[in-house]
Amino acid sequence: xxxxxxxxxxxxxxxxxxxxxxxxxxxxxxxxxxxxxxxxxxxxxxxxxxxxxxxxxxxxxxxxxxxxxxxxxxxxxxxxxxxxxxxxxxxxxxxxxxxxxxxxxxxxxxxxxxxxxxxxxxxxxxxxxxxxxxxxxxxxxxxxxxxxxxxxxxxxxxxxxxxxxxxxxxxxxxxxxxxxxxxxxxxxxxxxxxxxxxxxxxxxxxxxxxxxxxxx
Numbered sequence: 001x002x003x004x005x006x007x008x009x010x011x012x013x014x015x016x017x018x019x020x021x022x023x024x025x026x027x028x029x030x031x032x033x034x035x036x037x038x039x040x041x042x043x044x045x046x047x048x049x050x051x052x053x054x055x056x057x058x059x060x061x062x063x064x065x066x067x068x069x070x071x072x073x074x075x076x077x078x079x080x081x082x083x084x085x086x087x088x089x090x091x092x093x094x095x096x097x098x099x100x101x102x103x104x105x106x107x108x109x110x111x112x113x114x115x116x117x118x119x120x121x122x123x124x125x126x127x128x129x130x131x132x133x134x135x136x137x138x139x140x141x142x143x144x145x146x147x148x149x150x151x152x153x154x155x156x157x158x159x160x161x162x163x164x165x166x167x168x169x170x171x172x173x174x175x176x177x178x179x180x181x182x183x184x185x186x187x188x189x190x191x192x193x194x195x196x197x198x199x200x201x202x203x204x205x206x207x208x209x210x211x212x213x214x215x216x
Contacts, residue, residue, distance in 0.1 A: 021171055
């Protein structure tokens, strides 16, 4: 009998560890792990001028210079990109190595486009990206990543899937599209302004809507 009880207890414990996370976890957890800006499936639509008489940015420039710079900008300016405030968490940890690895593997031949672009099947794209993340510094917890769909010069907008996921299981808890408008001087700051606008839009408008939607 004791052996049977032990086996049942073990099964229950394992089931608890691997239990599906729900939207409630997004709003109840006090710690958030920021994974950064994932451009691995994004398209840059239009010509991206670097200013000061420099030639327009090439796909190589965007991949090797600007994408790392936008991720670094969020980390280097925490008072502006105030993830704790925008996403209402007392504790935020930065763990962007898995996303940096994804961005390092971007196919430059597919990065620039002249046509409007959007994911054909957003849920599938987001799930595939998250499922492919390599191990970071945190083996578990609530992860948040911005999966960038497009950076559109003509429409003056950046479209992002704000994605919450469970790090241990790679389960996407929910993912919602948010559009940000750029601001600032210079290519880095201008589109960094769009990232800031996405965060600000979440804090002002979307977070409350999501909470009502998912916790009703």
